[in-house]
Ligand code: FES
């Protein structure tokens with residue numbers, strides 16, 4: 656057992672657990688952040704995606720010990736029902752999901768893309784979401800929603 660300190664959604668936390676515990680388990684079971692989803696558990700589907708120091712990473716096999724001192728963002732840190740992030744609003748507006756299971760991971764990957772590229776092409780959006788599987792096949796609406804969010808963010812914060 657070890658005590659590992661890091662931040663989640665700008666909040667400092669310290670978790671005492673085996674250092675090999677998957678970060679996903681820590682987020683969901685120790686910290687109650689159940690928005691990040693367990694899909695395959697094999698780093699294949701992207702439903703467990705979080706930002707670690709600003710970069711999208713799968714959390715299902717990421718050892719707790721490797722995130723000491725790091726800054727993590729989960730879907731709970733993106734927006735709230737009363738104050739949704741433009742990505743979340745665009746997904747709602749376009750009804751981009753069906754079951755929604757994949758969406759937390761997709762929104763996190765999309766957020767990482769828009770952090771580094773304010774005007775991504777459709778191909779760049781598709782490439783950024785390459786590691787995220789949507790079993791419902793909502794890919795076309797998902798791509799449109801990310802593009803719509805990017806456009807709205809450019810309108811709200813012109814360069
Ligand atoms: S649950 Fe982590 S990639 Fe599928």
Ligand code: FES
Pocket residue numbers: 751752753754755756757758788789790791792793
């Ligand atoms: S909306 Fe169902 S898996 Fe993507």
